[in-house]
Amino acid sequence: MDHLHHTYKIGTVELAHPFLMAPLAGITDSTFRLLCSRQGAAMTYSEMISAKGLVYGDRGSAELLRMEPGEGLCSCQLFGSEEEFIRKAVQKLSERERDFLTGVPGAPLGHSLIDINMGCPVPKVVKGGEGSALMKDPWLAADLVRAAVRAEAEEAEEQERLPRPVTVKCRIGWDEPVRETVLEFAPRMQEAGAAAIGVHGRTREQFYSGKSDWELVARVKERITVPLIGSGDLFTAKDAVEHLQAGHCDMVMFARGALGNPWIFRQALDLWEGRPQYEPTxxxxxxxxxxxxxxxxxxxxxxxxxxxxxxxxxxxxxxxxxxxxxxxxxxxxxxxxxxxxxxxxxxxx
Incomplete structure (x- = not known):
């Protein structure tokens, strides 16, 4: 079990193990994330947050930034399609969390990473050129990553701290004719500064139908040197462990598999470390x-x-x-x- 001695890192952030909780709109609020953290999730993600909403002071968007004591590592997931708003949203996030990030005792909690959503298939999101629509414009997508990385670096320098890693979550492509878009898309995101790439093994047009293409996800891993976080059809702890053992990805994100079962992280870690799988009473x-x-x-x-x-x-x-x-x-x-x-x-x- 050589993997037991492996170090899991995204940029400068070290994770305890490879089992993460994916961002889910309307689900991964601070309460659910806390429950997942208590059951062993190495990292969680916020619900996707509108960059424009943060910049314009939308109350609902700001509310999604809430964290609870004891959550552990959490990535703030932003969505948007304009460099200006991604840049300003990163600045807003940093302003809000300034005291925590500079180590002031008793200050509010802060996010450890920033993720840019390039995988959401919802029509109202893609209609604005956001979410998975960005996979049709890899040049713009790369510009958004660069904007976030630059803005975070500037904020970190001003606050005399390490910059938070910027990551990307995407799908394998827009639709069937271009289902392998991710093979070129992921390296481009890495080149733009992404510290890790999360890939869901379906196209946008599939939404959640059909099966996740893990063979294609594994091919992405061969194209990049930053960590690949795989997702799609991870309904049990065994599903996740098998994909890791097969070398399909470096880490995994549970999504629907964690609904009603926050113990799935504990179960996955049990299997990963060679113990009998825990079952809640x-x-x-x-x-x-x-x-x-x-x-x-x-x-x-x-x-x-x-x-x-x-x-x-x-x-x-x-x-x-x-x-x-x-x-x-x-x-x-x-x-x-x-x-x-x-x-x-x-x-x-």
Whole structure:
């Protein structure tokens, strides 16, 4: 097991192991990231944050920067298609986290890396030339990376600290005729200054249909010297470990596989280090659901937290007897007290 002595680094940032939590819009908020960190995620990502939103002072965009004590390493994922706004967003991020990044005791938390989203397939994002649309314009994509790297270097010099690494997350291409775009795209991003490349093994047109093309992901690894972070169809700890052992990538990002199962990082690390895979008990599932609710209430207030548990608790309950009926009951509840009472009635055995 030579990999047990391997060092995992993205630029100047050292990671404990190769199992990360991918950015997911509407899901990887500070509460979910904290739960994943507690279960061993080596690094998490924020939800994707609009560069324009940050620059213009949009409250919702700024809210997505929130971090919780104990989160561990977290990358701030920005999306945009204009150099000016990417540059200014990096400056805004640095201004907000100035005290933490310069080591002032008791200062707020800060992000350890900056990621640029070049993989989101959602129509309203690609319509603006952002997300996976950038794979159709690798020159612009490279300019965005350079802008972020320069801006972060300037901020770091001013604050007398090390610059945060800038990374990219993309797909293999736009559609089937150009499904191998990533083979040229990834090296270009590295040349522009990206410290790591995350690749989801589907095209934009696939969204999440079909299968992730891990053979193509592995070919990307041969084209770059910075770490390759693979993603796509990692539904179990075993899936992730097998791709790492096959040499398809340097690290992996769990996405849908972690929904309702933040233990997946602990499970993956068990397999990676040769231990039996950990399996949470029914009571541990119940406790995790309650903890998720309470953290969300503390961060967002009861009304919003209760609404958000409709999706989150649905994932935790997947596979339980009568899960569909339980999900309906969760959706009918309007208060935290109602959810707590319902939780006590669920049979996890």
């Amino acid at each position: 029914g009571e541990e599932r119940r406790a995790m659901m309650l903890e998720h609710l309470e953290l969300a209430i503390a961060c967002k207030g009861e009304r919003r937290a209760v609404r958000e548990m409709r999706k989150n608790w649905g994932w935790y309950m997947k596979g339980l007897p009568g899960a569909a009926q339980l999900r309906r009951r969760v959706c009918e509840e309007e208060s935290a007290a109602g959810l707590r009472n319902l939780l006590e009635t669920i049979d996890f055995t």
